[in-house]
Amino acid sequence: MNAGHEFSAVRAALPQWVEESRKLTSRGNVASYIPELAKSPASALGIHLLNGQGEHLTAGECGLPFTMQSISKVFTLILALMDHGEATVFSKVGKEPTGDDFNSMLKLELVEPGIPFNPLINAGAIAVSSLIKGDGPEEKSARVLSFFRELAANDKLDYDEAVYRSENETGHMNRSLAYFLKENEVLDGCVEEVLQVYFRHCSIRVTCGDLSRMALVLAFDGQDTLTGKTLIPRRFVQIAKTFMTTCGMYNASGEFAISVGLPAKSGVSGGILTLVPGRYGIGVIGPALNRKGNSVAGVDLLEKLSGRFDWSLF
Numbered sequence: 001m002n003a004g005h006e007f008s009a010v011r012a013a014l015p016q017w018v019e020e021s022r023k024l025t026s027r028g029n030v031a032s033y034i035p036e037l038a039k040s041p042a043s044a045l046g047i048h049l050l051n052g053q054g055e056h057l058t059a060g061e062c063g064l065p066f067t068m069q070s071i072s073k074v075f076t077l078i079l080a081l082m083d084h085g086e087a088t089v090f091s092k093v094g095k096e097p098t099g100d101d102f103n104s105m106l107k108l109e110l111v112e113p114g115i116p117f118n119p120l121i122n123a124g125a126i127a128v129s130s131l132i133k134g135d136g137p138e139e140k141s142a143r144v145l146s147f148f149r150e151l152a153a154n155d156k157l158d159y160d161e162a163v164y165r166s167e168n169e170t171g172h173m174n175r176s177l178a179y180f181l182k183e184n185e186v187l188d189g190c191v192e193e194v195l196q197v198y199f200r201h202c203s204i205r206v207t208c209g210d211l212s213r214m215a216l217v218l219a220f221d222g223q224d225t226l227t228g229k230t231l232i233p234r235r236f237v238q239i240a241k242t243f244m245t246t247c248g249m250y251n252a253s254g255e256f257a258i259s260v261g262l263p264a265k266s267g268v269s270g271g272i273l274t275l276v277p278g279r280y281g282i283g284v285i286g287p288a289l290n291r292k293g294n295s296v297a298g299v300d301l302l303e304k305l306s307g308r309f310d311w312s313l314f
């Protein structure tokens with residue numbers, strides 16, 4: 001199918017598929033371990049798909065604001081790589097999937113040398129947050145926010161302060177992971193300051209449109225096709241997409257690779273960022289999560305799209 005024909009076919013199919021997938025939201029639950037997230041609308045489902053020429057398709061509640069949560073980890077990894085290069089980053093965090101829950105502490109104790117398995121689990125993302133350059137947590141967070149604004153081409157991106165406070169007050173598991181990393185000399189500096197940077201980037205508020213624009217940069221190997229600028233070195237996009245494929249959907253990444261076959265990253269607010277290389281950036285929101293912590297309806301919708309249009313990379 002040629003590109004124009006496919007775009008029209010996606011446009012024709014999307015509204016009905018969103019309504020079909022939306023039915024699955026009743027099988028999921030919104031995250032409540034961060035109390036503020038429990039207020040998310042459980043039956044919502046929205047999608048925004050953007051191509052390299054800037055044409056977009058939307059369906060469902062695509063304008064719903066939500067926090068990036070773990071989706072932010074892809075881009076803080078990229079920023080840390082741009083700040084320090086591969087050797088330094090991968091001395092603090094590994095390259096392997098875990099098969100464990102995203103906030104698990106299990107393998108940190110079991111495996112030498114005690115560095116987190118990968119940058120997309122919480123322990124790994126906390127280690128990466130400690131690598132962001134800047135004089136103190138405020139400057140580090142400001143650098144992250146300005147990088148995300150550039151990628152999303154949206155100067156208005158900002159923190160959801162209520163979600164930030166809610167996670168900061170209740171993030172006991174993340175605190176324990178961070179102190180464990182400090183004890184193992186993975187984290188330099190003050191643990192609370194590193195956590196501030198981590199909680200801040202998780203609380204950046206976006207819509208599906210913002211995610212699709214950020215994903216489009218990855219889909220075109222670091223180029224913003226709409227401005228002609230190179231925003232990320234190609235090698236770091238390659239690394240990010242590989243982690244998204246092997247670890248982006250947590251311990252459902254293998255299942256997602258089989259059923260959808262695209263690099264993707266989910267977050268507990270119900271967002272999914274994914275891309276079709278050289279073609280589309282895609283943002284999805286569906287706050288009701290399955291048992292593995294991924295948007296139950298969002299995954300179903302992506303399965304429909306990938307299956308019908310043969311998007312799997314494998």
Ligand code: DON
Pocket residue numbers: 068069070071102103122167174202250266267268269293294
């Ligand atoms: O650290 C946390 O638990 C959250 N800020 C992010 C976790 C997350 O999004 C995992 N996603 N599925």
